[in-house]
Amino acid sequence: MSHYAVGVDVGGTSVKLxxxxxxxxxxxxxxxxxxxxxxxxxxxxxxxxTVAAFKKNLKAGDEILGxxxxxxxxxxxxxxTVSYPPNLKGWGVVRLGDLVKKATGYETKVENDANxxxxxxxxxxxxxxHNSFIMITLGTGVGGGIVIGKKIYRGMxxxxxxxxxxxxxxxxxxxxxxxxxxxxxxxxQQNIVDFAHQTVGKFPHSPLARTAEDRRLEVxxxxxxxxxxxxFSIHVLGxxxxxxxxxxxxxxxxxxxxxxxxxxxxxxxGDFILGPAETHIKTHALASMRHSVKxxxxxxxxxxxxxxxxxxVYQN
Amino acid sequence: MSHYAVGVDVGGTSVKLxxxxxxxxxxxxxxxxxxxxxxxxxxxxxxxxTVAAFKKNLKAGDEILGxxxxxxxxxxxxxxTVSYPPNLKGWGVVRLGDLVKKATGYETKVENDANxxxxxxxxxxxxxxHNSFIMITLGTGVGGGIVIGKKIYRGMxxxxxxxxxxxxxxxxxxxxxxxxxxxxxxxxQQNIVDFAHQTVGKFPHSPLARTAEDRRLEVxxxxxxxxxxxxFSIHVLGxxxxxxxxxxxxxxxxxxxxxxxxxxxxxxxGDFILGPAETHIKTHALASMRHSVKxxxxxxxxxxxxxxxxxxVYQN
Numbered sequence: 001m002s003h004y005a006v007g008v009d010v011g012g013t014s015v016k017l018x019x020x021x022x023x024x025x026x027x028x029x030x031x032x033x034x035x036x037x038x039x040x041x042x043x044x045x046x047x048x049x050t051v052a053a054f055k056k057n058l059k060a061g062d063e064i065l066g067x068x069x070x071x072x073x074x075x076x077x078x079x080x081t082v083s084y085p086p087n088l089k090g091w092g093v094v095r096l097g098d099l100v101k102k103a104t105g106y107e108t109k110v111e112n113d114a115n116x117x118x119x120x121x122x123x124x125x126x127x128x129x130h131n132s133f134i135m136i137t138l139g140t141g142v143g144g145g146i147v148i149g150k151k152i153y154r155g156m157x158x159x160x161x162x163x164x165x166x167x168x169x170x171x172x173x174x175x176x177x178x179x180x181x182x183x184x185x186x187x188x189q190q191n192i193v194d195f196a197h198q199t200v201g202k203f204p205h206s207p208l209a210r211t212a213e214d215r216r217l218e219v220x221x222x223x224x225x226x227x228x229x230x231x232f233s234i235h236v237l238g239x240x241x242x243x244x245x246x247x248x249x250x251x252x253x254x255x256x257x258x259x260x261x262x263x264x265x266x267x268x269x270g271d272f273i274l275g276p277a278e279t280h281i282k283t284h285a286l287a288s289m290r291h292s293v294k295x296x297x298x299x300x301x302x303x304x305x306x307x308x309x310x311x312x313v314y315q316n
Numbered sequence: 317m318s319h320y321a322v323g324v325d326v327g328g329t330s331v332k333l334x335x336x337x338x339x340x341x342x343x344x345x346x347x348x349x350x351x352x353x354x355x356x357x358x359x360x361x362x363x364x365x366t367v368a369a370f371k372k373n374l375k376a377g378d379e380i381l382g383x384x385x386x387x388x389x390x391x392x393x394x395x396x397t398v399s400y401p402p403n404l405k406g407w408g409v410v411r412l413g414d415l416v417k418k419a420t421g422y423e424t425k426v427e428n429d430a431n432x433x434x435x436x437x438x439x440x441x442x443x444x445x446h447n448s449f450i451m452i453t454l455g456t457g458v459g460g461g462i463v464i465g466k467k468i469y470r471g472m473x474x475x476x477x478x479x480x481x482x483x484x485x486x487x488x489x490x491x492x493x494x495x496x497x498x499x500x501x502x503x504x505q506q507n508i509v510d511f512a513h514q515t516v517g518k519f520p521h522s523p524l525a526r527t528a529e530d531r532r533l534e535v536x537x538x539x540x541x542x543x544x545x546x547x548f549s550i551h552v553l554g555x556x557x558x559x560x561x562x563x564x565x566x567x568x569x570x571x572x573x574x575x576x577x578x579x580x581x582x583x584x585x586g587d588f589i590l591g592p593a594e595t596h597i598k599t600h601a602l603a604s605m606r607h608s609v610k611x612x613x614x615x616x617x618x619x620x621x622x623x624x625x626x627x628x629v630y631q632n
Contacts, residue, residue, distance in 0.1 A: 074604050132471075154572065155448075155573060156448055157574075157605070157608075159572035159604055160572035161570070162569040162570070162572075162602060162605075163569070165565075165569045166566040166570065168483060168485070169485050169486055170559060170562040177602055177603075178599070178600055178601070178602070178603065179601065179602075180600065243486060246483055246486040249481075249483065250481075250482040250483055251570060253475075253478040253481045254462070254477070254478070254479065254482065254567060254570060254571070255471050255476055256471020256472050256474070256475035256476035256478075257471055257472055258473075283494070284494055284495045286493055286494070286495075288390050289475045289478075
C-alpha cells in the first residue's frame with residue numbers, strides 16, 4: 001500500500017498537476033490551461049477532475065493523503081485564502097483551500113508559489129541536506145523563498161521572501177513596485193539584456209556583441225557564448241553575479257543563513273553568475289560569517305512547484 | 317516567596333549587573349569596570365562576587381533562578397561560548413556560560429549583546445505586545461536583533477541581526493567591515509555628523525549650521541535644534557530617517573516583520589528620524605506589506621541589556 005499527494009502549481013498560463021510519491025517521484029503528471037479570467041470555480045473544477053482521474057488510476061489499497069497548491073500572490077493560511085492574485089484577474093479574495101477541499105474531499109494546503117518552489121527544493125532537491133537555506137529564482141523577475149529548519153518562513157502575514165525588492169542602491173532606478181534600486185531592476189531578465197546592449201561598445205572583438213546592433217540579445221545567448229570564452233558574455237554575467245552577491249550579502253547579514261540555492265531560467269548561465277556572486281560574498285561579507293557560505297544550483301527546474309506543493313501534504 | 321534572575325551586560329568599559337524580578341523590576345543594580353585585558357577568570361570572579369552579594373540580601377525563601385549574560389560578539393550556545401570578542405582583548409575562545417555556572421552554581425545563559433537588548437525590549441519594553449519585531453540600535457554603529465515569536469532569531473550560527481551591514485548602495489563608500497555602502501556607513505553617529513558638515517552651506521540662515529565652522533557638531537545638537545524648528549537639523553535628521561527607511565524596507569521585504577523598535581543614542585532625536593523613516597517605508601515598500609508597518613521607540617534605554625539578560629532566565 002502506497003501513499004501519494006497531489007501537487008498543484010497554478011501559473012499565469014497553465015495549471016500543472018502531479019501525483020507524487022513520498023520519495024518525490026512524479027507518478028503521473030498533467031497540465032491544463034489557466035482559466036484566470038473566469039471565476040475561481042473553473043480552476044477548482046479542473047483540479048477536482050484531475051484528482052478524480054489520478055485516483056481512478058491508483059492500485060487497490062493505494063491512497064491519496066491530500067492536496068498541496070502553489071499560487072501567485074500572498075496567501076493567508078486561514079482557509080488557504082488567496083487575495084487578488086495579479087495574474088488571475090477573475091479572482092478576488094478566494095478561500096481556495098476550503099473550496100478544493102469541499103470539491104474533492106481531501107485536506108488541501110495552499111501557499112505562495114515562490115515559497116512552494118523553495119520548499120520543493122528543500123525536501124526533494126538541492127536543499128535536501130540543508131535545514132535552512134534561501135532560494136533565489138532568477139527569471140523575468142527575481143523571486144525567493146526562505147526555509148528555516150525545514151519549514152517555509154512566512155513572516156507575520158505570509159509575505160516574506162520578496163528578495164527581488166531588496167534595494168541595492170537607495171537612489172537607483174525606479175522599480176515597478178514603487179521602490180528604488182531593487183535588485184530585480186538590475187538582474188531581471190530584460191534588465192540584464194538592457195545592460196548587455198549598453199556594454200557592447202566595450203567589446204568590439206566579441207562576435208556576440210557585434211550581432212547586438214541588428215537584434216535584441218537574449219540571456220541564453222550570453223550563457224551559450226560565455227561557455228565559448230566570449231569576454232563580453234562573461235563580463236555581463238559577471239556583473240549580474242556581483243550585484244546578486246550584494247543582495248545575498250545583505251541577506252546573510254540579516255539572517256545568518258549561509259546556503260543559497262539559485263534557480264530559474266537566468267540561472268541556466270550557472271557558474272558564470274554563481275562564481276562571481278560567491279566571490280563577492282566571500283570578499284565583502286562580515287569575516288565571521290563569510291567562510292561557510294555556499295551557492296548551489298537548484299535541480300528541480302519546472303517541477304519544483306508541483307513537488308513542493310506535494311511536499312506540503314507530507315509535512316504533517 | 318519570590319523568584320529573581322541576575323542579568324549581566326558585559327560592555328567594553330563596564331559590566332552591569334542587576335537582580336531582576338519576574339515582572340522586569342530592577343531590585344538591585346551595580347556596575348564594575350570591565351577587566352577585558354585580563355583573563356576571563358577576572359570577569360567570572362566579578363560576576364560570582366556580585367551574585368553572592370545579591371543572594372545575601374534576599375529575604376528568606378526568595379530564590380535566584382539563574383543568570384543571563386549579554387556579551388559583544390558571536391556566541392555559540394554550546395557552553396555559552398564567546399569567541400575573540402573584539403572589545404575584550406584578554407579573551408580567546410571562552411566557555412563563559414560553563415565558567416559562570418561552575419563559579420556560582422547557577423544555570424547560566426549567554427547571548428550576543430544586541431540580541432539580548434532586543435529580547436529585553438520584547439519581554440519588558442516596547443515589544444511587550446508584539447510577538448515578532450526587529451530592533452535597531454542607532455549609536456556609534458548600527459546594531460540590531462530580530463525577535464520572532466517571542467524568541468531571539470539567531471540564524472544558523474548565532475550571527476543574525478547584523479543590520480548595520482545591509483548595503484544600501486552597492487558601489488558606495490567602503491565600510492570597516494569589508495563591505496561597501498553599509499547603512500552604518502551613512503547613519504553611524506560620526507557619519508551623520510560628517511553629512512551635517514557637508515550640508516551646512518545649504519542653510520545659511522540656520523544658527524546651528526553657522527556654529528559648524530568653528531567646531532565639530534554632535535548628533536544631540538541636531539536633535540535639540542530640530543525641536544526649535546531649525547531647518548538644517550530637520551534636514552539632516554530627515555536624511556538619516558530616509559536612509560534608515562531604505563534598509564528597513566529591504567528587511568520588511570525579506571522578513572515580513574512589520575514592527576520596528578528603534579533605540580540607541582541617535583534615536584534620541586525621535587520623530588525627526590522615525591517620521592521620515594516611516595514615510596519612506598509607506599511610500600516605497602510593496603503595497604501588500606506597507607500598511608501595517610509601525611516604528612516605535614525603544615523604552616528601556618541602558619537597562620535593555622541587563623533586563624534582556626535576566627529575561628533569558630525566565631524564558632524556560
